[in-house]
Amino acid sequence: MRDSDPLDNPIHAALSTLHRDIALRAGGAARYPAEVAPFFAVEDPAADATDAVAALVAPGESVYLLGVAPATVRGARLHAYDKLSQMVCDAPLADVDGPQVQPLDAAHRDDVLALTALVYPHYFRPRTMDMGRYFGIYENGRLAAMIGERLGSHTAREISAVCTHPDFNGRGYARRLMAFLTNDLLARNVRPFLHVSHENARAKTMYERIGFHAAPDIGFWSLRRDG
16 A cells, blocks of 8 residues: 555645644644745545635635545635646666756755746745755756755655756756656655646656656645635
8 A cells, every 4th residue: 555644645744744844734734835835735535624724825815735635615616627647766767867967055046936937837936945955957057957856754755846948958857857866865765756747748758768657646626715
C-alpha cells in the first residue's frame, strides 16, 4: 500500500511536517500564506469546512486542493477538475550532460519570477521559493531553465516548477535538472514525486521516458470563497 500521508493528501502532509511553521490553521484545515502558495487542505474528507474557509480564505479568493476535499462547505464554490497524474521515481536516473546546475536563492528571485510568469504562471507566488530548494541553469546571463521542491514530508518530496525558457527549448535542460534533483533526493532516502496534467502529454511522456512511473491519479479542486 502507498504511504497515505505525503502522496494521498500532499498539501496537508506538507503543512503538517516540512511547512508546519508557516501553516495557517483553523479547525482541521490548513493553508499556505497567499504570498507562498494558493493551496488549502483538510485532513478529513467528511469535514464541514465552512468555518475554516471563512477564517482562512479571503472573500473572492481561490485556493486549490489535492487528494482530499471537504464533504461540506457553505459560502464557497468547490469545483472539481480532471484528476492529475501523480508520478513517482524509485531508482536513480541516468545523468544528463550539460551546463552547470546551480542553487537558486533570494538573489535569483527576480529571474525565477520572470521565468515562471512566462511559462509556469498559475501557482507560483513571490515566496514560493520558501517551500524548498530550487536549482537552475544559466546561459549567457539568463535563467534558461529551473526546477524546485514544493510539497512533501520527511519521506517524500514533490518536484515542481520544471520549466525552460522558450529560447532554450530542445537542449535537454529539463531532463538534466530532473536527473539532478531526483538523484539528490533518492540519495537522501527521500522519494521523489510530481503531478502533471494528462493533457500535458509532452511533459508526461518525458517523465515516463526518464524513469518516473504512474501512481494512482489524484483529485484536484479549486475552492472560491463567495465575495
